[in-house]
Amino acid sequence: MVYSQIVDTTNTTKAPRSEGPRERLLRAADELTYREGMHVGVDAILTAADVARRSLYQHFGGKEGLVTEVLAKTSERTERLYADALAAGGDDPRERLRSLFAVLEKIPDAPGYRGCPFVNADLTLADPAHPAHDVIRAHKRRLRALLEGELRAAGHPDPAMAGVQLQLLIDGAAAVAASRPDERPAAAARALVELVISQATPAG
Amino acid sequence: MVYSQIVDTTNTTKAPRSEGPRERLLRAADELTYREGMHVGVDAILTAADVARRSLYQHFGGKEGLVTEVLAKTSERTERLYADALAAGGDDPRERLRSLFAVLEKIPDAPGYRGCPFVNADLTLADPAHPAHDVIRAHKRRLRALLEGELRAAGHPDPAMAGVQLQLLIDGAAAVAASRPDERPAAAARALVELVISQATPAG
DNA sequence: TAGTGAATCGAACGATCGGTCTACTTTTTG
DNA sequence: CAAAAAGTAGACCGATCGTTCGATTCACTA
Missing domain, CATH: 1.10.10 (Arc Repressor Mutant, subunit A)
Structure with a gap:
């Protein structure tokens, strides 16, 4: 850049x-x-x-173009973070996913955390014609595809649905963490993530 | 009334x-x-x-008082819905939870669905001093307590964490359903809900 | 029937919104 | 060195925000 x-x-x-x-x-x-x-x-x-x-x-x-560009840049940065976290997990898809969620888990602990910027923007921008909505949807779809790919590589019986499950756990944990961090949603999500990943074991 | x-x-x-x-x-x-x-x-x-x-x-x-009152009324109505759904499940806590989630699952299918009104309001109202935040937090805590109570009655080994898990699945599925309903988050969440509930079986 | 409070209309408040424009200064470039 | 491009400062626009208020109408009741 x-x-x-x-x-x-x-x-x-x-x-x-x-x-x-x-x-x-x-x-x-x-x-x-x-x-x-x-x-x-x-x-x-x-x-x-x-x-x-x-x-x-x-x-x-205008403001619309600025905030759309901001979200696009945030999307790039975030996906780079995901790719790095996956790579740090090595070759085993299950370990790669564990590595990714280990990184995701720490995010809400950062001071000033206010939830997923994409979910927040999506809900806040009332105008459905705002171009930021497309950026947000595209980002979330790429993330889901990323998860689905790892799950498929890991041999999960239903990688598409499991990808949605992981995505859903991410967004849900982010939303809860933003308003009620004392409930420690990341820890709760972690257990479910492990269940989903473990379903991808050849033994399962 | x-x-x-x-x-x-x-x-x-x-x-x-x-x-x-x-x-x-x-x-x-x-x-x-x-x-x-x-x-x-x-x-x-x-x-x-x-x-x-x-x-x-x-x-x-003022507007602040109006929207706060709206959320308070929505909270009452929603909790009445939860109570009825649980009651329809009979006496077995696991069946009561299944009955509740069967009701929750249908909510996103309603035309004009835009996600959980409490999560949306919480993320949209930027001012942290807005009285609506207290109403929202109180509502979510009561829901979590409700879930935790059923899980405890069902003999779940960690009802507190499992309550957060169910709560998190609800909010996550709602968020995904609002922006990407084609991913069918309710079905994905249902499978995880069943896993959490099944952990509460005496056999588990 | 007279009185009282609630609900109505509608003008107006100051503040702020996103956006446009003119004039001046800085930086870059040929 | 001079011209062009980019950036700055700031006034200004119409629109809308939430809010206040005076004046009038209406329903009920004492």
Whole structure:
């Protein structure tokens, strides 16, 4: 994502400056929309990003474009995290899944955790025509496909349904963790995740 | 909830008229806040309820009071539904839980389903000081206690954690059903619910 | 029947929303 | 060095937000 400042002359107009207003806008919008919700004012984002009003509309066309781009970037980052966590589990699909959920389990412990940013945005953005909904749905579908692939590789008898089960445990645990963290939903989910994974054993 | 119009003279000033502005406001706010989200304008609620602006502020003090009251009423109604569903299951705690989840499973199939109204409101209302958050948390805790009680009666080895598990499956399935109903989350959740319940069998 | 409180309409409040625009400064580039 | 592009500052727009309030109508009851 970071390009050298010296680029082909045929691409000069589009060469991204390092840490320009665009990046600052994305960073500020990312933090504020998650912490305060999707209804933060444009003014608050501009102040936090220390960027002129005009820059927002030149780069993103409006608030809608900005928050959609924020979610797209969050999606990329999150999926990279998933891929790394799976890879850390080695070759056995069951161990890969365990490795993934070990990472997921720690997320709600972070200070300022407010639930899954995608679920939150999906529920908060009332307008069904908002382009962010497509980004969110696509992200969730890729995650489900990822889970389903591992389950299939592990020999689970119904990888499609089991993928939905794991997805459902993730979203459910995130929602509970956001409002009632004292119920320790991650631990409760972990036991069920293990049940689902264990159904994929050749012996099962 | 429906009182006769002829009441004790000592209570005349507080006698609720049948289908007055208060009821119409609650009904309209209930439908609109669920369908359009908690950010519907006061004007839209007033128009739908066919009620004067002033009446809202006289009865509920403001939008905050109105939506809080709406959630409180929804909580009562929902818990009545749970109690009935459990009772329909008879005496065996496991059958009572199965009866409850059989009812819950059908809810997302209703047209216009948009997820759990409590989870949605909790995630949508950005202000952590909003009184609705307390109503929501209290409702969810009562539901969890209900589940835990049945699990304990069924002899589950860890009814507290299992209660969180069931709660988590409910919220997770609701969230997935709201945005991606084609993944049939209710069916996926059902299998896990059965696993949790079966852990409560004396044989297990 | 006179009185009283509730419900009504509708104007208006200040604040904030997202978005547009002009003018000036900085940076980059040919 | 000069021109062009990008960024900044800030006023301004119409719309909408939740809220307040005066004035009027209506139903019930004492």
